[in-house]
Amino acid sequence: MTGQAPRLAVWKFASCDGCQLSLLDCEDELLALGERVQFANFPEASSDIQPGPYDISLVEGSITTPHDAARIQQVRAASRMLITIGACATAGGIQALRNFDDVNAYRQAVYAHPEYIDSLATATPIAAHVPVDLELRGCPIRKEQLLEVLTALLHGHAPRLPQGSVCESCKAAGHPCVLVAHGVPCLGPVTQTGCGALCPAHGRGCYGCFGPREQANTSALSERLAGLGMSKPALTRLYRTFNAVAPAFETEGRRHES
Amino acid sequence: MNPETRTLRVDYLARVEGEGALHLEIEGGRVTRAELAIFEPPRYFEALLRGRDFHEAPDITARICGICPVAYMMSACQAMEDACGVALPPAIQDLRRVLYCGEWIESHGLHVHLLHLPDFLGFPDAVQMARVHPEAVRRGLRLKKLGNALVEAVGGRAIHPVNVRLGGFYRAPPLETLQGLIPELAWAIEAAEETIRFVADLDFPDFEVDYEFIALVHPDEYPMNAGRLTSSRGGDWPVSDFPAVLTETHVSHSTALQSRRPDGTPVLMGPLARYALNRERLTPRARVAAAAAGLGTVCRNPYQAIVVRAVEILLACEEALRLIKGYAPFEPAALAVMPRAGEGHGATEAPRGTLYHHYRIAADGMIDSARIVPPTAVNQARIEADLVALAQANLDLADDRLRALCEQAIRSYDPCISCATHFLKLDVVRHP
Structure with missing residues (x-):
């Protein structure tokens, strides 16, 4: 990425907008960043929409409609590097709860005229449709990680992202174990770190919004929680929130389904 | 092409939250149709909430909108607390108001300076505008950052806070965390006044609508977390009457449901409505600033919403400062909320207007049904009616000018399409 400022694009699929908002939440860095990269397609922030190709595409949201399944192919084709940002893009998001249910029933529950609504039976992560170069976890992502990735790309080195579990970060921070x-x-023991162990710091349990860590030992944790009196449906709900179709959480959630 | 008959379209509205478009049809010199199309994919929150535990509603519904998660959490908490018969002590209510102030400052700060102001000054975005108006953009970013800092201090995280629970909070924030924000709040009060003066002098298109406004009204305070649903045409109701005051219909060009009065009248919620119905409960300083900005007792020009938002930033900064000065950490940080079979209603003032939640829960706390009416779904019908009138009054403009005027108008309502379900698309068709 030499010569001209790299061209950055931001794309929204089914999502809450919170992950791309993280970019606008870089209040101290936004103007400097705007001088280093070109916001070539960032409709939430700019009406100056330029055609591709793009050097970096940040993709928020999951694929839930036939139209979006086609659109992500075009985004991939127009992008040198495609980075998914957040739980929806990397693991389907909360809307992937439909994958465990009947989307037609969902449509009828919400809309008076379900025939007006065009929707796929599932919400799927971007990587289920196109190759993804880098994934940022979290519901929402942490803006410091987004800045680290953009800075690393601008300087041509690999981004340094936190590894390990929330549990390890929590212990390192000295929070009492909830x-x-x-x-x-x-x-915490089965969730990828990166949030700053926020929930335990506030005296509540981690709810897994950064998704499963690598080699997460979910069955051992479930056994422990069952020992504390947690019911099977409650266990399923625990694994089934914002990263419900991340494989480790999906498998564990199904295991406790009656 | 006969200039009297045309179609104009904006396929993807920029600088709004979510995916939408506008379609305008003009036949024989008359605007026949204006559709604010919302094509953001549905996410079925009301369906996926069924069978979840009532304690999960605030965290799950926060994910409807990354810009106003606090509004969702507050309306959800209020509805569940209503269902379970829990009334909160003042300390918890005050801390929730601080949290809400943070969201207003963040959301309005973003909209005023980064999304809406570029329209008036002729720039495509804030980054390019900053090359000519660096002070205004930097002031906006710093205000927005303070809003986020408030949400983080009380809620633990700026987007999708983790510290909110039914009955209160997981932890009352340490005294020094909140007090640490006092100097910045003192700066922000003056900065907000500067922004009010700056936007008051903008050139506003001459356009007024005789709105029916709906907002919460509370006898003692400018409304955020509490109040009665009130209409500017008379009438006030408990929040539980919301479904009778505004009825929902599903139209083919939208994945959001539209709400109107039972007689079909579209209403406006949000800053103009709150201001019209609550001006006398602004802080004295905000009232003075509003008057100096030329707002009068009612503002009927949607473009001037940018001024009202700036006034609400000032109000929120002053309120946050007042409440933080009186803050002392408390225990317990939350009241216990025990489930019981029944239903509950909640309505709070999101930055864009009144956000209503309704739940039925079972005796074990499982959610049987959920109904959520976001303010953009209510405003959508009103926006469409305004666009018809606006286009009709400006038919002499060339297509690109008319399109720009309509787009700017749409942005002035700060539609939240992820909330309403999606994204705005503007189309102008002029038939030959």
Whole structure:
């Protein structure tokens, strides 16, 4: 990426907008960033929409309609590097709960004229449709990680992203363990770190919004939680929120389904 | 092409939250149709909430909107607390108001300076505008950052806070965390006044509508978390009457449901409505600033919503400062909320207007049904009616000018399409 400022595009699929808002939430860096990269397609922030190709595409949201399934192919074709941002793009998001249910029933529950609505039976991550170069986890992503990735790309080195579990970060920060001390269900041991162990820091259990860590031992955790009196349906719900179709959480959620 | 008959379209509205478009049809010199199309894909929150635990509603519904998650959390909490018969002590209510102030400052700060102002000054975005108006953009970014800092201090995270629960909070924030924001709030009060003066002098298109406004009204405060649903045409109702005051219909060009009065009248919610119905409960300083900005007792020009938003930034900064100065950490941080079979209603003032939640829950706390009416779904019908009138009054403009005027008008309502379900598309068809 030498010569001209790299051309950045931001794309929205089914999502809440929170992950791309993280870019606008870089209040101290936004104007400097605007001088280093060209916002070539960022409709939430600019009406100056330029045609591709783009050097970097940030993709928010999951694929839930036939139209979006076609659109992500065009985005991929127009992008040198495609980075998915957040739980929807990397693991389907909360709307992927439909994957465990009947989308027609959903449509009828919400809309008086379900025939007006064009919707796929599932919400799927971007990587289920096109190759993805880099994934940022979180519901929402952490803006510091987004800045790290953009800075690394501008300087041509690999981004340094936190590794390990929320549990490890939590212990390193010296927070009392909510699970051990208070018997509060916590997904910290099986969740990828990156949030700053926010929930345990506030005295609540981690709810897994960064998705499963690598080699997450979910069955051992479930056994422990069952020992504390957690019912099977409650266990399923615990794994089935914002990263419900991330493989490790999906499998564990199904295991406790009656 | 006969200039009297044309179609104009904007396929993807920029600088709005979510995916939408506008379609305008003009036949024989008369605007026959204006559709604010919302094509953001549906995410079926009301369906996926069924069978979830009532404690999960605030965290799940927050994910409807990354710009106003606090509004969703507050309306959800209020509805569940209503269902379970829990009334909160003042300390918890005050802290929720601080949290809400943070969201107003963040959301309005973003909209005023980064999304709406570029229209008036002739730029495609804030980054390019900053090359000519660096002070205004930097002031906006700093205000927005303060809003986020408030949400983070109380809620633990700026987007999708983690510290909110039914009955209160997981933890009352440490005293020094909130007090640490006092100097910046003192700066922000003056900065907000500067922004009010700046936007008051903008050139506003001459366009007024005789709106029926709907907003919460509370006897003691400018409304955020509490109040009665009130109409500018008379009438006020408990929040539980919301479904009778505004009825929902589903139109073919939208994945959002539209709400109107039972007689079909489209209404306006949001800053203009709150201001018209609550001006006397602004802080004295905000009232003075509003008057100096030429707002009068009612503002009927949607383009001037940018001024009202700026006044609400000032109000929110002053309120946050007042409440933080009186803050002392409290225990317990939340009241216990025990489930019981029944239903509950909640309505709070999201930055864009009144956000209504209704739930039925079972005795074990499982959610049986959920109904959520976001303000953009209510405003959508009103926006369409305004666009018809606006286009009709400006038919002499060339297509690109008319399109720009309509787009700017749409942005002035700050539609939240992810909330309403989606994205705006503007189309102008002039038939030959």
